[in-house]
Amino acid sequence: MDVVTAQEMYEWDRVAIKSTGLDGRLLMENAGRAVSSDLEKKLGTHQRVIILIGAGNNGGDGFVIARTLLNRGYSVEAWQIVSDSKVEGDARYHKEIFIKSGYTLYKLEKTDDLSESLKSADVIVDAMLGIGVKGRLREPVKQVVELANEQRAFRVAVDLPTGVPADEGIVEFDAFKADYTCIIAALKMSALVEHTRVYYGEWKVCDIGLPVKKLPSPSRKVWQREGGRRVLPGRDPNSHKGSHGKALVVGGAAHMPGSIAMSAKAALRSGAGLVTIATPKSAMNAVASYVQEATFLPLAEERGVIKDSAGVDVSAYDGVAIGMGMGRGQESNNLVSHLISTVKAPLLIDADALYQLKNLVGLLRSRTYPTILTPHPGEFAHLVDQSISAIVRSPFSYSREFSKAYGVYTVLKGPATIITAPDGSQFVDLSGNAGLAKGGSGDVLSGILLAMMLQSGSITYALNNGCMLHGLTAEMLTKDAHSMVDLLATDLVEGLTQTFRTFSS
Ligand SMILES: NC(=O)C1=CN([C@@H]2O[C@H](COP(=O)(O)OP(=O)(O)OC[C@H]3O[C@@H](n4cnc5c(N)ncnc54)[C@H](O)[C@@H]3O)[C@@H](O)[C@H]2O)[C@@H](O)CC1
Ligand SMILES: Nc1ncnc2c1ncn2[C@@H]1O[C@H](COP(=O)(O)OP(=O)(O)O)[C@@H](O)[C@H]1O
Ligand SMILES: [K+]
Numbered sequence: 001m002d003v004v005t006a007q008e009m010y011e012w013d014r015v016a017i018k019s020t021g022l023d024g025r026l027l028m029e030n031a032g033r034a035v036s037s038d039l040e041k042k043l044g045t046h047q048r049v050i051i052l053i054g055a056g057n058n059g060g061d062g063f064v065i066a067r068t069l070l071n072r073g074y075s076v077e078a079w080q081i082v083s084d085s086k087v088e089g090d091a092r093y094h095k096e097i098f099i100k101s102g103y104t105l106y107k108l109e110k111t112d113d114l115s116e117s118l119k120s121a122d123v124i125v126d127a128m129l130g131i132g133v134k135g136r137l138r139e140p141v142k143q144v145v146e147l148a149n150e151q152r153a154f155r156v157a158v159d160l161p162t163g164v165p166a167d168e169g170i171v172e173f174d175a176f177k178a179d180y181t182c183i184i185a186a187l188k189m190s191a192l193v194e195h196t197r198v199y200y201g202e203w204k205v206c207d208i209g210l211p212v213k214k215l216p217s218p219s220r221k222v223w224q225r226e227g228g229r230r231v232l233p234g235r236d237p238n239s240h241k242g243s244h245g246k247a248l249v250v251g252g253a254a255h256m257p258g259s260i261a262m263s264a265k266a267a268l269r270s271g272a273g274l275v276t277i278a279t280p281k282s283a284m285n286a287v288a289s290y291v292q293e294a295t296f297l298p299l300a301e302e303r304g305v306i307k308d309s310a311g312v313d314v315s316a317y318d319g320v321a322i323g324m325g326m327g328r329g330q331e332s333n334n335l336v337s338h339l340i341s342t343v344k345a346p347l348l349i350d351a352d353a354l355y356q357l358k359n360l361v362g363l364l365r366s367r368t369y370p371t372i373l374t375p376h377p378g379e380f381a382h383l384v385d386q387s388i389s390a391i392v393r394s395p396f397s398y399s400r401e402f403s404k405a406y407g408v409y410t411v412l413k414g415p416a417t418i419i420t421a422p423d424g425s426q427f428v429d430l431s432g433n434a435g436l437a438k439g440g441s442g443d444v445l446s447g448i449l450l451a452m453m454l455q456s457g458s459i460t461y462a463l464n465n466g467c468m469l470h471g472l473t474a475e476m477l478t479k480d481a482h483s484m485v486d487l488l489a490t491d492l493v494e495g496l497t498q499t500f501r502t503f504s505s
Contacts, residue, residue, distance in 0.1 A: 001205060001222040003428060004186045006131040006166035008218045012186065012210060019214040025090045027208055028057060032064020032094070034206035035158055035182045039065070039125070040072070042154070042180065047122035048075050050153075052144060054128035054162070055082040060091030061158050061184070062127025063098045070103050077117055081108040081128060081144050108140060114147065121153045126176045130159040131166040131188065137174045145176045157181040160188050161199045168193045169394040175199045182206050187222065192416040192428055194392050219425040220396065223464040225472075232465055232504050233271070233455035244273030245454025248297070248317040249447065250339065251326035251352070252279035254304025257286035259325030259351065259443040262489055265291045266447025267321075269496040270469070271455055276317070280306055299335075307331050310338040319346045321450045323353025324443045332356060337363060340371070346453045348372040350446045354379045364406040370459045372409040374446055380412055400424045411449070411463055413442065417471075419463045427464045431471025435478045440489025445470045448496070473499045 004012065016022055043049065049069065053062035059082070066078035078098065080087065084107075087095055099105060108114055118124065126148065128141055137145060145162055148155065155178050160166060163175030166188040179201040183191065185208050190196035236243065247267050252260035260283070264275050268291070275294045277287055280301035288296070300307040305327040312335070314320055320343045326332050336356040339347060340363045347369065349357055354375050357364075361383070364371055373383075377395070381388040384402060391398055395418050399410045403420040410420045417429045448470050452462035473495040478484050482491060 001224060002186045002218055003189055003192065003220040003222060004166075004218050005189055008216075009131055009166065009186060009188070012215050015214055015216065016210045020211050022209075022211070025093050027210070028060045028090050028094060029064055030208040031061045031184045031206070033068055034208055035061065035184070036065050036068035036072070038182050038204060038206055039069070039156060042156075043074060043123065045074065048120055049077070049123045049125060050117055050121040051076060051078045051125040052128050052148065053078060053080045054141060055086035055088075055091070056129065056132045057089075057091055058127050058130030058132070058159055058162075059087065060089075060094050061130075062125070063091065063094040065125060065127060065158065067094075067098045067101055067103065071101070077106055078103065079106045079108060079114060079117070081114075081140055108144070111140075111143060111147070114144065118147055118151050118153070121151065123156060124148050124151060124153045125156045125158065126162050126178065127158040128162040128176070130184075133163060133165060133173075136172060137163050142174060145174060149177050155179050155201070157200070159184040160190065164190055164196050164199045166190055168396055171195060171393055184208055185210055189220075189396060192430075193395065194414070197416070221427055223419070223427045223429045223468060225468065228465045228468050229503060231456070231458070231461045233452070234504075235271070241273035244271055245318040245451070246274045246276070246316060247272045247450050247454060248276045248278060248314060248320045249324065249450065250278040250320065250322040250335070251324040252277070252283040252287060253306070253325055253327045254280060254282040254301075256325035256327070257283040258440065261287040261290040262440055262443045262493055263321060263324045263447035263450070264294050265493050266444040266496065267451040268293050269493055270448045270451035270466070270500075272451040273454070278309075278312060280304060302331070305329055305332070306335055309335045312338070314339060314343050317343075317345055319348070319450050319454045321348040321350060321446050323349055323351040323356075324446055326352040328352050328355050333360070336360060340364065340367060344369055346370040346372060346459060348374060348446060348450055348453070350374045351379070351442065354383060358383055361406060364408055367407070370409060370453075371407070372411065372449065372453070372459070372463065374411040374413065374442070374449065376413045376442065380410075396426060400426060409459060409463060411467065413445070417467050419460065419467065421460050425460075427460065429464060429467035429471060431468045432474045433471075433478060433484055435474045435482065435484035435487035436471070438487065438489065441470075441474075441492065444489050444492045469496065469499055469503065472503060476502075
């Protein structure tokens, strides 16, 4: 499933029409019909539906939806909220078909009349503005949106809720608050961005018959479960522990043994053949009691945290993860710099090592093996010297820019986790829920990602699937055994058993 900006969507439209001769009016008919069929699944036959129709092509979709639902016997009032002169082009064509089909078109003259009608509506369909919105809403749209938002009716948006920008980064807007959005042809970026996604409610993408082979790729997709399952690494019957990779996890401190222990165990549960834990000696006992299957590489320490460990030998491993529970002292900075320069295998940098990375970032370009960064927005903001809110508003562009500039994979975590490859291509993983919003979930994720990389030929697939397995485990556990309140990171580690049993079979 592609994720597009407004500009990319207009380009798709242009290419579709130019390359195949498809008529824009036919696409509008397809869009209106697809939305109508989807909407029918939610509509009772006696429910009163009000469709609010604007000036542009989104309004054109509204005319098709109104006609289609009326043809199918539903109780529908179609309201054109702008003056007649504003309805032009394809929208006007469909307006004429609507009227010639014998249906009544209500026009917004007095707001009170619309207000009365809205009060008795069960469903309000917003076909006022789509991807063409520019700036804050102007009248009369603004007032109609306010009125619609006050009603108790179920609110459905066509393509995107009126007023919400299709792209990331825009924070000043007023918008229709949808319970459900039927998105046309391709997922718009704002449906995945924190400050805009709430306006969409639940959503679904409706196919309108665009010629998929001809459309330029935005190199930005949602990672789908079925596709993920197909590229999940299997277990060869003749394999031995060495075939599944030797992992090294580096981190931990006497006062923070949990993080590294959970990463290591998550890596083992996710199929790593051998896991070695490099941690200060004083943390070893606590870590070993949780992960009996791991071996240890004791690190020199001072007062429970890593001391000078720049000589540590990392040549024997197929993948390394560093940072979990490591602490932020200068000595660990030396260790991060040492690993960036010497690990000749995929290197995953998380948590405290990300903090250390800020003054080492220039070293990343010299790596010839894959480097993977797994920041949450706070860690990423620190790394790129931006505010957290700037990152959260524009996660796609910040992570694309960073990955391309430094030649790294960036896994920017959140409810929609964005995985960016060094060439800038992006996948979004939508699995998981707020049960994961608790300390330790990220440590488990690092372990899973490390193990997946050892077993997969493609770093991108490994990261996408690792994020998905992590999120699916939270979903599965909060369905059957836990609540989102009580779920712990250690539950995730154990829950991986069930995820692998059901998902990878
Ligand atoms: N392949 C496609 O992309 C298709 C797109 N279709 C629809 O077409 C829509 C895009 O159509 P348009 O480009 O006409 O854009 P819109 O329908 O979003 O509307 C643009 C109109 O809104 C007005 N407007 C913009 N900002 C405003 C503001 N802040 N306050 C008040 N009015 C404002 C403009 O003056 C213009 O008249 C999509 O969202 C989708 O619903 C469908 O018809 C089918 C095909
Ligand atoms: N509300 C949420 N919905 C879905 N996933 C979430 C949510 N909150 C957190 N997560 C996921 O949980 C993990 C948290 O990682 P992180 O913030 O690094 O935690 P920690 O460092 O405490 O272990 C990430 O994978 C993130 O995507
Ligand atoms: K809309």
